[in-house]
Amino acid sequence: MLRALYPISALALFASLLGPTARAAEAMVMVNLNYSSEELAAARAVAQKRGQEFVVVPPEELIPLAEPLFKLRLKLEANVKRLRPDLNKSAISAIVNDFSRRGAASDKDPALTNALRDDVEASYRATADLAKYEAKLGSMEAQIKAKAAALRTRGVRVDSLIFSGHSDGANLTGESTVRLSAGEIDRLRGQEPQLFNAPRHVLLLGCYNLTETNRERWRNDVFPNASLIAGFGVQAPSRWRENAIKYIP
Numbered sequence: 001m002l003r004a005l006y007p008i009s010a011l012a013l014f015a016s017l018l019g020p021t022a023r024a025a026e027a028m029v030m031v032n033l034n035y036s037s038e039e040l041a042a043a044r045a046v047a048q049k050r051g052q053e054f055v056v057v058p059p060e061e062l063i064p065l066a067e068p069l070f071k072l073r074l075k076l077e078a079n080v081k082r083l084r085p086d087l088n089k090s091a092i093s094a095i096v097n098d099f100s101r102r103g104a105a106s107d108k109d110p111a112l113t114n115a116l117r118d119d120v121e122a123s124y125r126a127t128a129d130l131a132k133y134e135a136k137l138g139s140m141e142a143q144i145k146a147k148a149a150a151l152r153t154r155g156v157r158v159d160s161l162i163f164s165g166h167s168d169g170a171n172l173t174g175e176s177t178v179r180l181s182a183g184e185i186d187r188l189r190g191q192e193p194q195l196f197n198a199p200r201h202v203l204l205l206g207c208y209n210l211t212e213t214n215r216e217r218w219r220n221d222v223f224p225n226a227s228l229i230a231g232f233g234v235q236a237p238s239r240w241r242e243n244a245i246k247y248i249p
Helices: 010-017 036-051 059-084 089-105 110-115 117-137 142-152 181-189 213-222
Strands: 003-007 026-033 054-055 157-164 201-205 228-232
Touching: 003 059, 010 201, 026 142, 036 054, 036 059, 036 157, 054 142, 054 213, 059 110, 059 117, 089 110, 110 117, 142 157, 142 181, 181 213, 213 228
Parallel strands: 026 054, 026 157, 157 201, 201 228
Antiparallel strands: 003 228
16 A cells, blocks of 8 residues: 655645646656656656656666566466475576576576576576666766756756655665665755755655655655655555556656
């Protein structure tokens, strides 16, 4: 269930996103660590309806590289589960991650590696290709800092901010090499404070961000001026599920 922090409800947030026309020189910024084309399209549509500039990090040009890889990993997970029904979710993830890192050299379960060799090798190649492009772009912290500085220099105010990625409630990760730690968020807040002080609306599309333990940090330390912060106090829906994007429009 989506949870909203005071003073208004989650439904009111998204009604407001589709409501009044944006004031001049405003932007919606999306940090799309999961490379989700569906969430990106939904967010862009909202920004367009409000007359806002839409800014996304990392570049959406990487999505055609990333999404086929992530779907391939899901296929591998399903096949590992089928062939080894005794394994739990954590063990399956560890094996598939090793496939992506080491390819046919993976020795966590040689029988599985051999049985799924074609997809294992395809996953390894796709992971390496994506990592190569990500390395050229630099860290998520550096990319976000550059975008925030460019908006500030042009006098564009960040009105809404969306983070989409896996989360333990404080640290954000993608399904590849992209990472944004709590420490990096704090450092960005010191370097580009307007990115965190200006937004009226913040949407955290990741697990556990608004638990009893974590929500006070997001509210008081990270986004103290937001009129609403919405996110999940439990496990968030998978990016591949239809309802994963319904919280944006």
